[in-house]
Amino acid sequence: MDAPINRRSLLGLLGASAASAVITPDRALAGATPPGWALAVADIEADIVPQTLSLIRGRVPDGLAATLYRNGPAKFRRGGTASGHWFDGDGLMRRWQIGDGKATLAARFADTPKRRLETKANAIIVPGFGTLPGKGLEMTGPDDGNAANTSVMLAGGELWALWEGGSALQLDPDSLETRGFKTHRPELRQMPFSAHPRVEPDGTIWNFGGNGKNCAIWKLNANGSLSQVKVIDLPRASYFHDFTMTARHLIIVLQPWIQEKFVLPLSNSLTWSPEKGTQVLIIDKDDLTKRRIFELPAFSFFHLGDGWEESDGTIRFDGCLEADPTFGQRTASALIRGEHIPAPRPMLTQIVLRPHGKADMVAARVVAEFPASDKRLSGNLRSITTHVTGYRGPFPHAVASWDWQTGKSDSHDFGDYQLIEEFLFHPRGEGERNGWLIGTSLNLKAKRTELHVLDAARVAAGPVATWQADLPLPISFHGTLARG
Amino acid sequence: MTRFRTLIAAIALTVPAIATASPDAAASLELAFNGIESQQGMIMIAIFASEDAYNGKGAPAKVTGVPATSASVKAMVGGLPVGRYAAKIFHDIDGDGKMGVNPFGLPTEPFAFSNDAKGEMGPASWAAAAFEVKAGANVHSISIK
Numbered sequence: 001m002d003a004p005i006n007r008r009s010l011l012g013l014l015g016a017s018a019a020s021a022v023i024t025p026d027r028a029l030a031g032a033t034p035p036g037w038a039l040a041v042a043d044i045e046a047d048i049v050p051q052t053l054s055l056i057r058g059r060v061p062d063g064l065a066a067t068l069y070r071n072g073p074a075k076f077r078r079g080g081t082a083s084g085h086w087f088d089g090d091g092l093m094r095r096w097q098i099g100d101g102k103a104t105l106a107a108r109f110a111d112t113p114k115r116r117l118e119t120k121a122n123a124i125i126v127p128g129f130g131t132l133p134g135k136g137l138e139m140t141g142p143d144d145g146n147a148a149n150t151s152v153m154l155a156g157g158e159l160w161a162l163w164e165g166g167s168a169l170q171l172d173p174d175s176l177e178t179r180g181f182k183t184h185r186p187e188l189r190q191m192p193f194s195a196h197p198r199v200e201p202d203g204t205i206w207n208f209g210g211n212g213k214n215c216a217i218w219k220l221n222a223n224g225s226l227s228q229v230k231v232i233d234l235p236r237a238s239y240f241h242d243f244t245m246t247a248r249h250l251i252i253v254l255q256p257w258i259q260e261k262f263v264l265p266l267s268n269s270l271t272w273s274p275e276k277g278t279q280v281l282i283i284d285k286d287d288l289t290k291r292r293i294f295e296l297p298a299f300s301f302f303h304l305g306d307g308w309e310e311s312d313g314t315i316r317f318d319g320c321l322e323a324d325p326t327f328g329q330r331t332a333s334a335l336i337r338g339e340h341i342p343a344p345r346p347m348l349t350q351i352v353l354r355p356h357g358k359a360d361m362v363a364a365r366v367v368a369e370f371p372a373s374d375k376r377l378s379g380n381l382r383s384i385t386t387h388v389t390g391y392r393g394p395f396p397h398a399v400a401s402w403d404w405q406t407g408k409s410d411s412h413d414f415g416d417y418q419l420i421e422e423f424l425f426h427p428r429g430e431g432e433r434n435g436w437l438i439g440t441s442l443n444l445k446a447k448r449t450e451l452h453v454l455d456a457a458r459v460a461a462g463p464v465a466t467w468q469a470d471l472p473l474p475i476s477f478h479g480t481l482a483r484g
Numbered sequence: 485m486t487r488f489r490t491l492i493a494a495i496a497l498t499v500p501a502i503a504t505a506s507p508d509a510a511a512s513l514e515l516a517f518n519g520i521e522s523q524q525g526m527i528m529i530a531i532f533a534s535e536d537a538y539n540g541k542g543a544p545a546k547v548t549g550v551p552a553t554s555a556s557v558k559a560m561v562g563g564l565p566v567g568r569y570a571a572k573i574f575h576d577i578d579g580d581g582k583m584g585v586n587p588f589g590l591p592t593e594p595f596a597f598s599n600d601a602k603g604e605m606g607p608a609s610w611a612a613a614a615f616e617v618k619a620g621a622n623v624h625s626i627s628i629k
Binding site: 137142210231 | 577590591629
């Protein structure tokens with residue numbers, strides 16, 4: 001870019017959170033053929049007409065009726081230009097529906113200002129996590145860069161596509177047509193509402209927005225209306241993608257990947273300083289000024305699991321911890337170029353914060369990403385964390401449930417040709433194993449995306465039902481399940 | 485964010501009386517605004533006669549406003565010497581006389597620049613927004629988004 005860029009304006013616009021990645025000089029191997037996993041980051045050119053899926057294995061469990069909304073980037077390249085990062089493609093909202101003995105798929109792009117501008121320009125010009133601004137860029141606020149591509153939630157009957165540097169984007173839950181950015185109050189336009197809200201058993205929604213040293217804390221009512229939003233100060237300008245909570249406390253994990261300068265690309269502004277360790281900030285939900293900080297050895301992370309509190313005040317939560325931020329910084333950029341830069345694997349780890357101020361980490365010793373659990377227990381004692389695992393190359397090939405009480409894993413590997421996406425728990429009755437695990441995979445051999453249902457009590461038995469779409473969709477990030 | 489704050493400082497002005505053309509003006513300027521989505525409040529206008537002033541290192545040459553009563557409204561600016569100018573505009577929808585900002589200081593009310601110049605990540609530059617005001621009657625159209 002020719003024009004000088006003011007660091008605060010750029011970071012403000014993208015959300016410092018967007019500064020999570022880097023375009024490195026790593027070169028794709030000259031003349032290399034596309035890797036076997038290229039479909040994982042391929043482009044989808046248009047919305048997907050609703051289709052009925054083919055049941056290719058098992059049978060539909062009796063009485064199962066569920067809708068799985070999933071979101072993820074699905075357009076990375078235009079006119080010879082490309083996104084600089086996996087996290088920067090246009091969001092494609094998928095709706096997988098199981099019921100009446102069949103399953104269907106519909107998918108539609110989030111119709112964002114970014115997508116409109118880049119369609120018109122026939123070039124990738126809107127800056128993102130690891131993408132530089134291009135010629136013809138017009139930005140008047142963070143939502144002009146909003147890819148609406150990271151996650152999705154239902155609130156009060158509304159469907160929201162979530163990103164982390166800007167507003168939620170409201171879509172029609174049936175047609176998936178874009179309605180516009182969710183504005184709770186006019187003065188809250190352009191405020192970041194991150195991709196990882198946490199929901200209490202009564203439906204109360206908590207979320208954060210923005211990084212750097214200022215962080216907005218959102219509290220919404222179960223019907224999606226605004227209860228409060230407050231901006232709090234953080235002790236360091238750490239990058240974080242997710243937070244967690246117990247019934248009484250918000251938990252913000254401040255990894256030592258800290259914004260200390262400004263250079264382009266943005267993620268070069270973040271410095272990994274392991275000597276500073278990781279801090280865990282505990283905030284009282286009833287009084288956001290009441291806080292405690294725990295110190296831990298350095299780790300990096302994207303995703304955390306729901307936390308809980310014991311009677312003596314001990315707080316526990318788990319996360320998928322990485323030894324350093326190589327994945328977000330380099331690996332996820334290189335994927336778009338068809339290159340795999342190995343990064344430290346995410347390891348499932350429980351973090352224990354004791355009332356006298358000491359913090360410990362308990363390693364499950366299993367590779368894990370996309371943690372999920374029984375949402376009925378949000379903020380309360382639980383033992384099961386479902387996650388993807390079985391990484392070979394850049395993507396996982398297996399799903400598993402880890403039991404923190406027994407220290408045992410129940411897992412199913414789908415095989416080398418299957419790239420596994422997040423699986424979510426859909427309850428059938430009482431109990432953390434009494435339900436279904438519903439998720440998707442990209443079958444590289446069949447070149448088709450699949451929808452799977454597993455019995456949560458018998459993961460190793462593999463899917464009780466698998467459906468196949470008539471096309472491959474690129475790997476998506478996060479979803480939400482609804483009954484019916 | 486600082487550049488957005490500069491923009492806000494430059495055009496967050498109290499609601500002035502609507503200017504009328506001065507009889508001895510060297511030139512008159514009609515600013516024609518269109519694309520106004522919310523028909524309430526005021527279109528607030530600050531006109532600058534130099535790059536320094538435009539960039540916050542001086543006062544605007546003229547400050548005026550016009551009620552946003554329909555999708556297209558016009559403001560007459562009189563008393564401008566012939567020369568090169570650039571305008572910063574925002575739509576004060578809530579009528580509080582200030583450009584609305586969210587808790588992080590980012591604009592929440594529509595804004596625009598002369599020439600329909602777009603900022604890449606902040607205000608449009610003087611070079612992109614500057615236009616000539618010649619002797620006699622001048623008309624300049626701006627879309628508010």
